[in-house]
Amino acid sequence: MTLTTSHSSSAPVTADTVSNAVSQAIHEHRLAPGTKLGEDELSDIYEVSRTIVRTALQSLAHQHIIEIKRNRGAFVAQPSLTEAQEVFEARELLEPRTARRAAQKATAKDVALLKDHITQEHAALNAGDRGRALSLSGKFHVEIARIAQHKTIADMINVLVARSSLIIALYWRRESAICESQAHHALINAIGDNDGARAEELMQRHLVDLHSALNLKESPAVEQDLRTMLLGNRER
Amino acid sequence: MTLTTSHSSSAPVTADTVSNAVSQAIHEHRLAPGTKLGEDELSDIYEVSRTIVRTALQSLAHQHIIEIKRNRGAFVAQPSLTEAQEVFEARELLEPRTARRAAQKATAKDVALLKDHITQEHAALNAGDRGRALSLSGKFHVEIARIAQHKTIADMINVLVARSSLIIALYWRRESAICESQAHHALINAIGDNDGARAEELMQRHLVDLHSALNLKESPAVEQDLRTMLLGNRER
DNA sequence: GCGCACAATGTTGTATACAATATATCCCAG
DNA sequence: CTGGGATATATTGTATACAACATTGTGCGC
Numbered sequence: 001m002t003l004t005t006s007h008s009s010s011a012p013v014t015a016d017t018v019s020n021a022v023s024q025a026i027h028e029h030r031l032a033p034g035t036k037l038g039e040d041e042l043s044d045i046y047e048v049s050r051t052i053v054r055t056a057l058q059s060l061a062h063q064h065i066i067e068i069k070r071n072r073g074a075f076v077a078q079p080s081l082t083e084a085q086e087v088f089e090a091r092e093l094l095e096p097r098t099a100r101r102a103a104q105k106a107t108a109k110d111v112a113l114l115k116d117h118i119t120q121e122h123a124a125l126n127a128g129d130r131g132r133a134l135s136l137s138g139k140f141h142v143e144i145a146r147i148a149q150h151k152t153i154a155d156m157i158n159v160l161v162a163r164s165s166l167i168i169a170l171y172w173r174r175e176s177a178i179c180e181s182q183a184h185h186a187l188i189n190a191i192g193d194n195d196g197a198r199a200e201e202l203m204q205r206h207l208v209d210l211h212s213a214l215n216l217k218e219s220p221a222v223e224q225d226l227r228t229m230l231l232g233n234r235e236r
Numbered sequence: 237m238t239l240t241t242s243h244s245s246s247a248p249v250t251a252d253t254v255s256n257a258v259s260q261a262i263h264e265h266r267l268a269p270g271t272k273l274g275e276d277e278l279s280d281i282y283e284v285s286r287t288i289v290r291t292a293l294q295s296l297a298h299q300h301i302i303e304i305k306r307n308r309g310a311f312v313a314q315p316s317l318t319e320a321q322e323v324f325e326a327r328e329l330l331e332p333r334t335a336r337r338a339a340q341k342a343t344a345k346d347v348a349l350l351k352d353h354i355t356q357e358h359a360a361l362n363a364g365d366r367g368r369a370l371s372l373s374g375k376f377h378v379e380i381a382r383i384a385q386h387k388t389i390a391d392m393i394n395v396l397v398a399r400s401s402l403i404i405a406l407y408w409r410r411e412s413a414i415c416e417s418q419a420h421h422a423l424i425n426a427i428g429d430n431d432g433a434r435a436e437e438l439m440q441r442h443l444v445d446l447h448s449a450l451n452l453k454e455s456p457a458v459e460q461d462l463r464t465m466l467l468g469n470r471e472r
Numbered sequence: 473g474c475g476c477a478c479a480a481t482g483t484t485g486t487a488t489a490c491a492a493t494a495t496a497t498c499c500c501a502g
Numbered sequence: 503c504t505g506g507g508a509t510a511t512a513t514t515g516t517a518t519a520c521a522a523c524a525t526t527g528t529g530c531g532c
Contacts, residue, residue: 039484049517050484058291062298071484071523086388093329093389152322153329156392275514285487286514307493307514 018046019056026065026076027138027165028131037066037074063159065166077166081216084167088211091160092204094153095141099187099203100196102148110147111192117143118184125181138165140184144191144203164210171214183209254282255292262301262312263374263401264367269314273302299395301402313402317452320403324447327396328440330389331377335423335439336432338384346383347428353379354420361417374401376420380427380439400446407450419445 022042025031042053057074060066068074079087102110117140124133138161145154183206190199258278261267278289293310296302304310315323338346353376360369374397381390419442426435 040482051516051518054484055294058294059298062295072525073484083388086386089386090330090388090392093333094326097329150322150325152319152326156326276512287486287488290514308495309514 013046013048013052015052015055015059018042018048018053019059021046022056022060023063023065023162024135027135027162029134029165029169030131031076033076033078033166033169035076037076039073063162065159065162077163079163079167079170081171083163084171084214085216087160087163087167088207088214091157091164092207092211094157094160095144095207096200096204098145098148098150098153098157099191100200101150102144103191103194103196103199105149106147106191106194111188114140114143114147114188114191118181118188121181121184134165134168137180137184138162144187147191167214171216173215174213180206180210249282249284249288251288251291251295253292254278254284254289255295257282258292258296259299259301259398260371263371263398265370265401265405266367267312269312269402269405271312273310273312275309299398301395301398313399315399315403315406317407319399320407320450321452323396323399323403324443324450327393327400328443328447330393330396331380331443332436332440334381334384334386334389334393335427336436337386338380339427339430339432339435341385342383342427342430347424350376350379350383350424350427354417354424357417357420370401370404373416373420374398380423383427403450407452409451410449416442416446 022031022037037057039050039053039057042056043050046053057066057068061068061074064079065077066074067077117136121133121136121140124130124136141161142154142158145157148154183202187199187202187206190202258267258273267273273293275286275289275293278292279286282289293302293304297304297310300315301313302310303313353372357369357372357376360366360372377397378390378394381393384390419438423435423438423442426438
């Protein structure tokens, strides 16, 4: 879809390029929560001035994907336990009804696109690229919102999915992502049948399932602060 | 709460100062949709460099309150008819359940705060300051989300309320805001009684009522484009 | 050896200068 | 008088220089 890491030559390399690249890296868990994103560092990597980097970072901060601490710099966000709860609660309010609407509006082309999505996800899993599989799994939800033709909610879901990726990085406990894939399959079928009620129900269950797959009992502050304090912010 | 227009002396005048001031002006309908927000102009007004103004504008753009057109500048957003529908649909998904939660968590202090809010709103109306009354009416909804202790949803509602203010500026047809005030009163009572179910129901009705008070049949593009083309972008 | 103050370094925040683009003006051909 | 094109003006986009702040390292006194 969009060019992510490879910025070969003719592309203008705008702030969006940088913010998309960083966002993608976070989605794919190549950037861990807490990682410092130095401005000069990013400037060098993408060969743009700090002005552009700054714009990109501000954009990511507005999405709660990174946190900018004044005079300290930008860090990949570390959602608290409370925040994790909130994000999934918000998703449970928005996505089921959106899935219903998507089922009502979906065309054959849309369904084909969703299926292609799943195929790519499986391919990534088989290739051992767990990060990319997770990223695609998230994009699946955004795609449904797009099919529902609801830009406002799609934007919100896009942000919530991004935050979910960070939450998963911090609090995930289940190993296999197979059940998830099953849920997506069932959703595609419901949408393909234009069965709104079923799609809504399935999405609701799917989100509750995801939600319950998180370590919500672990003391949150301890874990992430220990990580930061013991291992430092450096990653990769 | 926050200092809005008056920045007397010692305050550092950051990007938030500017963005809050502009946001407030939009909430109060002192800035009409389509108004151009020149960078130099804002620099002069708030006595900061364009760098700060730019940061503020980017922040507002992320909230869909203004639109930044490349090489053209920033303009107060003109939500389309579709967008208006979407914003209220999103609110109808988020706010009723949030009101329920607020009712469950509300303390006596919270209720007092809400009542004070209404009092101020009435005072503004009596003083003929319709803009400020509208702004307070919007803040009422945000306040409920705050009482619900749900920062994630509160942020979303905050943005949706801001966008609603623009939508009202463009598509409002009803004259009196009395019914609205009544609805808020009823909501306060339900919240004061910690009656979650009733609060949810009342909020749902209130939003549908607001939604139905809009001119959703008028061709949208015509109206706003005519405005721009006939009157120009200049305002005030 | 330990703790604290101070200096050195690096990073972020802000302002400004310059470049690129869009808009407005003016002039001239028709 | 109208229309189109070229120039002039104004505004936004970007890079860079400098200031402010935080962090780190060093050395002195105890």
